[in-house]
Amino acid sequence: MDNNKMPRFKIYAIKIITIFLLLFAALAPTRGYAAEKSVLLKEVVLSRHGVRSPTQPAAKLAEWSAKPWPRWPVRAGHLTTRGSSLISRQWTAERARLESLGVTPDKIFICADVDQRTKATADAISEALAPQGGITPVLSARAFVYPIFHPVEAGFADFDTDAVRRDIMKNAGGSLTALQQELAPKISMLADITGPLSERAAAKAGRLYGSTFADLPSEIEFRDGDRSVGITGALGAASGIVEIFLLEYCQWPEKNAGWGAADVMILRDLLPVHSRIFDAVNRAPSVARTRAGELTMLLASSLLSEELCLAKVPDAVKEPAAAAKAAIFVGHDTNIAGVGALIGADWQLPGFAKNEVPPGGALVLSLWQRGKERYVTAEFTGLSLEALHSDADRPVPADRYQISLSHMQRKPGTRPAGECSPEEFADWVNNRVANAR
Template sequence: MIRSLRPLLLALALVATAAAAASPSVEGEALEQVILLSRHNLRAPVVASGALAHATQERWPRWDVGPGELTTKGGVLEVYMGRYIGQWLRQAQLLPASGCPQPADFHAHANSLQRTQATAQFFVAGAFPGCHVAVEQRMPLGTIDPLFDPVVHRDDAAFRTRAVSAMQQALSASDLAPALSVVEGITLYPQSAACTGRSNCHLALADTTFSAEPGKEPRASGSLALASGLVDALLMEHYQGSGIPREGWGRLTTEAQWQALAQIRNRYQDILFGTPEVARDVAGPLLARVDALLEDPASPKVSLLVGHDSNIGSLLAALGITDYTLPGQYEKTPIGGLLQFERWRDRQSGGERFRLAYVYPTTAQLRDALPLNDVQPPGRVELALPGCGQYGCSDVQFERLLHRALN
C-alpha cells in the first residue's frame, strides 16, 4: 500500500517560512492584480476497476485515499506552493506584509470535488497560516461546478462535425505508435485480460474515435484514451512515491520511456481540448470569469481558481498559446501548477501591462516533496501572448486577446 505521509505534514512546522520569490517586474512597475488558475495537486488514479484494471496482468499499488481524491502528500505539496506564492505576493507589495487577508485582498473559488476543494484549502493554509480564509464552494461536494466543467456548450451538428474532424486531423498528424509500444512494454498489455480471446492485440491509434456532444466533455475512445489513462496512473505513482524502487513493475527504467509516456499524455490533452474552436467553447466560462475579474474595479487583488488540467489546457489553447515547454516537467499542465494572470502598472505613466506566467512544481520537487523557497523555487515560464510585445500586453491588446477568445 502507498503509505500516508501524515508525519510529513507535522514536519511542515519545522520548515523555515521564508520563501522569497523572484519578482519578474520591470523597473518602475507595480503589481496591481493577480488571478491564479490552478490545477489540483496530487490525487489517486482510478485503477481499481474498469479498463485500467484489465489493461495489465500486474497489480496496481493501493492508495490510502479514494480514487480521484487528493493525497496527504498532495496537501503537503500544495502548502509549499501556497507559502511560496503568498510570500511572492507580499514581496511584490500586492498583499500586506503581515496579518490575514481581507476580502478585498484575496478570494478563493474551487470546483466542488474533494481534490479541488482540498487543494484550495491547503494553498490557503500555506499562504496565510493561522488565518481563517474561506474557500467558495458553489455546488454540493462531489458534483461539478459549471465554471470548471470542461464540457461542450454549443448544440449544433455543424459544430460537432467540425470539432470531431479537427480532433481526427490532430490525431493523424501525431506519430504516437512508438510511444504506444512503450506503454505496451511496461504494462504487458497484449497479455492482459483486455486481450483475452483476441489475436494480435495491441494499442493502436486506428481504433480511436472522438465525440463532442453538448453537455459532455470532448471524449476519445479506444487505444489513445486507454493509453492516456495508463500513463496518468504511472505518473501519479511516480509523483507519490510508492516505496518501490523500480517503477512500472520494474520495466519503467529510462528517461526515454518517461518522455514517450509524456508524449501520449500531452498529445491526448492537446487533441481533446487544444483544437481552437473546441478550446474556445469549452473554456468560455473561465475566460469570461477572468475577463470579469479584470474589468471589475471591486475585484480582489488576488483571486484563486482551482480546477483541472482540462481547464488550463483549453484556456491556453483558446488564447492561442500552445507552443511552450516547462523545463523539469513531463506534463504540459502539471499537477499543482498554476497560471498567473498579472496586471502591472507603470508608476510614472499609469499605463497597464498584462502578463501570463506558468508557475509549477518540477517532477523532482513533486517526487521528493521538496519545500519551495528562494533556493529551490518552482519553475516559472513566461508565456508569450499573441499580438503582444516582449513585456506583455497593453490593456487594449489584452482586452482584444480575451474578447477574440470569447467570440
C-alpha cells in the first residue's frame, strides 16, 4: 500500500512515534544521568561569617550621615549573638542533608580566618553539625590561615596597581563616573534615607551644608602601603551604607533598617548598589587573582585530592582538608567574590542582587560519583532575607542556587550545564590561577 492509500490515522501515528523517538534520542544523555544514582565523594565549602556589627569606625559613619547610627551590642566587626544563632539555624538544617550523604562529624574539617567573627561563625557551624562533639577543633592559628585569607596583607602577594586600576575601571563601565550614573536613581534613594552630611563633614569635604554622601567625589584608593584597595567617596559610602542596612535588618527582627525607612522591599531595591560597587573591585581579575588565587587552588586541591601548586599553603591546612569528606572554610565576602570570579561562577539567590554574598552565604563545590564517572558541581547557598529577619528559633534550610559550569566543559552541551569533569575543573583553575602567576 503506498502512502496515498495508507489510512490517515496510521500516518499520524507514524509521525508521532518518529517525533517521540527523536526527542528521546536528544534527551538520552540527560535521562541516562538522571537514572543513575550519584554518590557524594567530597564537599568543599567557602562560607562567609554571620551577622556582624559594622567595621567602619563611628567617625566614618558620622561623615556619611548626621543621623544617630544604631548602637550595636558588640565591638566593631564582631559576630553578634544573633549572628551566631542564625548560623546555628542554617547549619542545623544542613546537618540532615550532609548526614544523608554520608558526611559524619569525624569526616568534617573546619578552618577559619583569624577574626573573631570568622572563628565564632566556625564554632557555631561545628556545634550545629555535631551537637555531641566529634569534629576536630577549628583550625584558626594565624600563622596557618592568615596567608590563605589575606595573602596581600600578609606579604605573600603584591598588587600590580596599574592592572588593578584598569580592571576596576573596566568593571565599573569605563569610569567611576559611569558607574555612579548607572546607579544614580538608587543612590539618590539611599541619600534620601541618610539625609545630609553633618556641617563638619560637609566642610571637611569642601561641600556646602545640605550636601549628602552622594556629592562626595569617588576615587580608587590604595591603602596600607598598597596592601588594600577600595573605592572612596560617594560610591564607597553607598556600598558601605547598604551593607550596614542589610546587617541591621538581619540583627533586629523587630524593626526595619536605615532608621526605620528600609523595609524588605526598599532593601531589595538598594542591594544592587552594594553588590555592583563591591564586585567592581573584588571581582576585578587582577584583584581576584592576587587576593584569592591561593585560596582557589586550596579549594580545588581539597576537592580533587590533587596537588595544584600550593606553595603557600601549610600542611596543617592542606592535609586535613584533603582527607576530610567535607572541608569547610570560613572567611569573608571578599574571599568568596574573588574565588567566584576566578572560577567564572555567577549566582543570584531569591531576593538578592547578582553575586550578593549575604551573612552566612556559602560557595559549595562538590565531587560526585555516578556509575563509573566522576563530576564536579557548584552551588551558592544562603538564608533568604525573610529568614535572616525572622525571630523564629528553629532550623531554617538555606536557599540553593545551581551554578553553571558549562564554560569549563571542553565540549559544552555533552553533559548538564551544572557539571564538569574533575579534569576540566582542574584545568580551568590551573589556567586561571597557576599559569597566570
